[in-house]
Amino acid sequence: MVESAKRAVVLVSGGMDSAVTLAMARAQGFACYALSVAYGQRHASELAASARVAAMLGAVEHKTVAVDLRSIGGSALTADIAVPEHVDAHGENDIPVTYVPARNTIMLAIALGWAETLGANDLFCGVNAVDYSGYPDCRPAFIDAFERLANLATKAGVEGHALRVYAPLSDMSKADIVREGVRLGVDFAQTVSCYSADDAGRACGHCDACVLRARGFAEAGVADPTQYVPAA
Secondary structure: OOOOOOEEEEEOOOOHHHHHHHHHHHHOOOEEEEEEEEOOOOOOHHHHHHHHHHHHOOOOEEEEEEOOHHHOOOOOOOOOOOOOOOOOOOOOOOOOOOOOOOHHHHHHHHHHHHHHHHOOOEEEOOOOOOOOOOOHHHOHHHHHHHHHHHHHHOHHHHOOOOOEEEOOOOOOOHHHHHHHHHHOOOOHHHOOOOOOOOOOOOEOOOOHHHHHHHHHHHHHOOOOOOOEOOOO
């Protein structure tokens, strides 16, 4: 990556969507700074996956910031609440218990702070509003609103250095995301999506994230490299 490349902060969770987002940002010529957040999630193996993904896809730097969202709970991912098996459809206002209160707002705020210190004007996140679990902070309206906030709330924005928030997967199906990842050389075997993944990153095969991921590979006609916990 040449020194003159524009810098971007990319949120990297360790899952397939953020891996493809990082690959897309790199393909657009950005020098990518990968940011992961250890928020107390039960699927902590995704953090190890995020380090693998950042290295695999050539991030200039990978930083993990700790924020203890378990202290407020309110989600099956941050409290002692069972992760439900997949519900095939979610209504506009049917928010599943795996929703983590304000998670993407918090993560993007941290990314925004790092971007300012780096002199970066571009932020990328892998939210999706087609094949997803219905979270309100994955919808285009949220991304648009956060970009407006970023330009109002920062020194960079006030001084006229416009900040942009990109969600390049927003309108893509999971199958489209798989195909794009294959085109860009993403090794999906290095990613972890499962809400209940074990310490080795093996997936449960039953939660929303697992079902949507498996469906994406099937519909894309691509072999699924996911490692699953053996059936009892």
